[in-house]
Amino acid sequence: MTKKRIQFLINPISGGKSKKGFERLARKYLNDDLFEASFKITERAQHASELTKIAIQEQVDLVVAVGGDGTINEIAKELLNTPTPLAIVPEGSGNGLARYLGISSDVSQAIAKINKGHIITIDSGLVNGKAFFNVAGMGFDALISDRFAENMTRGPVGYLKIVLKEISRYKPQEYTICIDGNEIQREAFMISIANSPQYGNNAYIAPGASVDDGLLDVCIIKQFPLIQFPVMIYHLFSRTAHQSDYVEIIKGKQITIERPQRGPVHLDGEPFTLDKKLSIEVLPSSLNVVC
Numbered sequence: 001m002t003k004k005r006i007q008f009l010i011n012p013i014s015g016g017k018s019k020k021g022f023e024r025l026a027r028k029y030l031n032d033d034l035f036e037a038s039f040k041i042t043e044r045a046q047h048a049s050e051l052t053k054i055a056i057q058e059q060v061d062l063v064v065a066v067g068g069d070g071t072i073n074e075i076a077k078e079l080l081n082t083p084t085p086l087a088i089v090p091e092g093s094g095n096g097l098a099r100y101l102g103i104s105s106d107v108s109q110a111i112a113k114i115n116k117g118h119i120i121t122i123d124s125g126l127v128n129g130k131a132f133f134n135v136a137g138m139g140f141d142a143l144i145s146d147r148f149a150e151n152m153t154r155g156p157v158g159y160l161k162i163v164l165k166e167i168s169r170y171k172p173q174e175y176t177i178c179i180d181g182n183e184i185q186r187e188a189f190m191i192s193i194a195n196s197p198q199y200g201n202n203a204y205i206a207p208g209a210s211v212d213d214g215l216l217d218v219c220i221i222k223q224f225p226l227i228q229f230p231v232m233i234y235h236l237f238s239r240t241a242h243q244s245d246y247v248e249i250i251k252g253k254q255i256t257i258e259r260p261q262r263g264p265v266h267l268d269g270e271p272f273t274l275d276k277k278l279s280i281e282v283l284p285s286s287l288n289v290v291c
């Protein structure tokens with residue numbers, strides 16, 4: 001039997017965790033009767049995309065993201081609408097998509113899934129032509145991703161520190177939102193567009209979202225009094241965000257959002273600056289994932 005060629009792409013900084021022993025550990029658990037493995041370490045942002053393009057040219061059978069949602073994004077956007085599946089070894093700070101897909105952060109268990117080779121097809125989303133697979137967002141959400149990217153302390157503690165610093169001075173923005181032809185105006189603290197239910201670390205912004213329903217969940221979070229912050233956090237972690245008076249969730253396929261000016265948007269936690277008008281759409285069944 002010909003062995004499948006598998007390309008591991010390792011983000012050395014994701015999750016603030018050293019991956020020095022990763023290759024040895026992965027080789028220990030990977031079934032070498034089935035796979036011929038190659039390992040590459042990313043050297044900078046977007047390098048995982050470049051390496052994925054090369055893997056596709058070399059007709060590799062499977063590309064593995066060893067990192068968090070940002071690493072997955074860089075790899076998956078190249079695998080989008082190709083037959084080549086993505087596999088994930090969760091090594092990020094939040095691991096939103098991997099947690100939703102039930103992929104363990106334990107390397108032996110994540111590799112066991114690869115050995116089994118069960119593949120599903122999931123939806124993805126586009127914001128002004130840029131792909132996301134977990135959650136995209138604007139407003140406070142995007143500002144935090146921006147700050148987090150510059151931050152030296154990765155992981156949930158670093159994230160929380162930035163949130164606490166920025167939250168008291170953040171001003172909500174006016175948005176005109178059109179979801180499948182229905183236009184609404186909202187003043188919002190932030191808007192998240194969810195393909196899968198959670199940001200990461202089991203913080204569920206869209207408890208009813210599903211990666212294979214052909215829909216995106218538009219989560220509009222209104223400005224809330226600071227004293228309500230612990231209650232908002234409780235809603236996120238108890239999967240009850242939809243029950244909060246400050247959260248409105250509308251499902252849709254074609255979405256446009258217009259804001260006062262060009263500004264930050266995050267795609268799977270990675271910061272970008274995009275136009276004031278955002279065209280968002282779901283790409284149903286567009287990515288194969290081992291899980």
Ligand SMILES: Nc1ncnc2c1ncn2[C@@H]1O[C@H](COP(=O)(O)OP(=O)(O)OP(=O)(O)O)[C@@H](O)[C@H]1O
Pocket residue numbers: 011012013014015016042043044045046047067068069070071072074091092093094095096154155200268269270
């Ligand atoms: N060698 C490198 N040096 C610096 N940055 C890198 C390197 N390789 C990849 N990156 C960047 O690291 C960033 C963070 O990766 P990733 O999102 O996977 O981890 P995380 O933020 O810790 O996890 P999560 O997104 O699950 O919260 C990405 O923006 C990626 O482009």
